[in-house]
Amino acid sequence: MLRKFLALKILFRKEKDFLKSLREILGFYPRNLYFYKIAFTHRSASFIINNRRVNNERLEFLGDSILDAVISDFLYLKYPDSKEGFLTEMRSKIVNGEKLKELARLTKLNKFIVQKGNTQKGFTKIHEDAFEALIGAVYLDQGYYKTYKFVKTKILEEFIDFEDLEDLNINYKSQLIEWAQKNKKPVSFKSKTDPDATKCFSSEVVFDNQTIGIGRGSSKKEAEQNAAKEAIGYLLHSF
Numbered sequence: 001m002l003r004k005f006l007a008l009k010i011l012f013r014k015e016k017d018f019l020k021s022l023r024e025i026l027g028f029y030p031r032n033l034y035f036y037k038i039a040f041t042h043r044s045a046s047f048i049i050n051n052r053r054v055n056n057e058r059l060e061f062l063g064d065s066i067l068d069a070v071i072s073d074f075l076y077l078k079y080p081d082s083k084e085g086f087l088t089e090m091r092s093k094i095v096n097g098e099k100l101k102e103l104a105r106l107t108k109l110n111k112f113i114v115q116k117g118n119t120q121k122g123f124t125k126i127h128e129d130a131f132e133a134l135i136g137a138v139y140l141d142q143g144y145y146k147t148y149k150f151v152k153t154k155i156l157e158e159f160i161d162f163e164d165l166e167d168l169n170i171n172y173k174s175q176l177i178e179w180a181q182k183n184k185k186p187v188s189f190k191s192k193t194d195p196d197a198t199k200c201f202s203s204e205v206v207f208d209n210q211t212i213g214i215g216r217g218s219s220k221k222e223a224e225q226n227a228a229k230e231a232i233g234y235l236l237h238s239f
Contacts, residue, residue: 036112036141041054045115063134063136066144074151075090094160096222106159107155113126185207187206200217200218213232
């Protein structure tokens with residue numbers, strides 16, 4: 001009886017600590033902790049409820065769409081005179097994989113992620129997925145308005161320097177192609193689905209019959225961008 005009481009006491013303390021930590025990140029107390037526990041559960045640590053495997057993949061799918069909508073909403077209001085192309089580019093600079101991983105690190109949500117086994121092999125986007133799943137959890141728990149407020153005040157206004165973002169050119173593939181055309185040096189991309197990772201593509205930049213950049217991503221476009229970024233680094237040190 002005493003052992004059961006102590007176990008419940010420890011469980012309650014963990015729940016309380018989790019709730020307090022979420023309050024620091026979100027700026028409010030969650031109504032339903034279950035959504036947030038799922039948001040931080042990587043598929044390697046899936047658990048079974050009603051004969052169904054539960055992890056954060058569905059919340060990631062939802063959060064990805066909600067995040068796009070919230071940021072589009074925010075940018076539309078922030079830049080009332082800007083054209084669609086500028087707004088689309090700004091949104092891409094915020095929701096690209098590297099930026100989402102950075103935001104996951106800055107919000108310190110990585111300490112909540114539950115995973116098992118060697119999930120770090122090769123390319124991994126665990127933190128990015130958890131960040132998007134968190135957005136999905138907030139949406140289910142609090143609705144759109146509270147999600148918008150959270151992203152606006154706790155993410156965009158706190159961690160994004162929009163002046164720097166406006167000047168940032170993240171289209172590494174375009175930069176590489178522009179360099180190749182200017183210097184009359186042919187470069188090519190070889191992209192494929194990565195057999196060693198789920199939902200992952202890999203790409204290589206070939207220049208002068210050798211690979212000068214390798215990138216991975218959750219889409220072919222992201223993989224090519226990452227490969228082009230590495231290739232540009234190589235060319236800057238070689239020419």
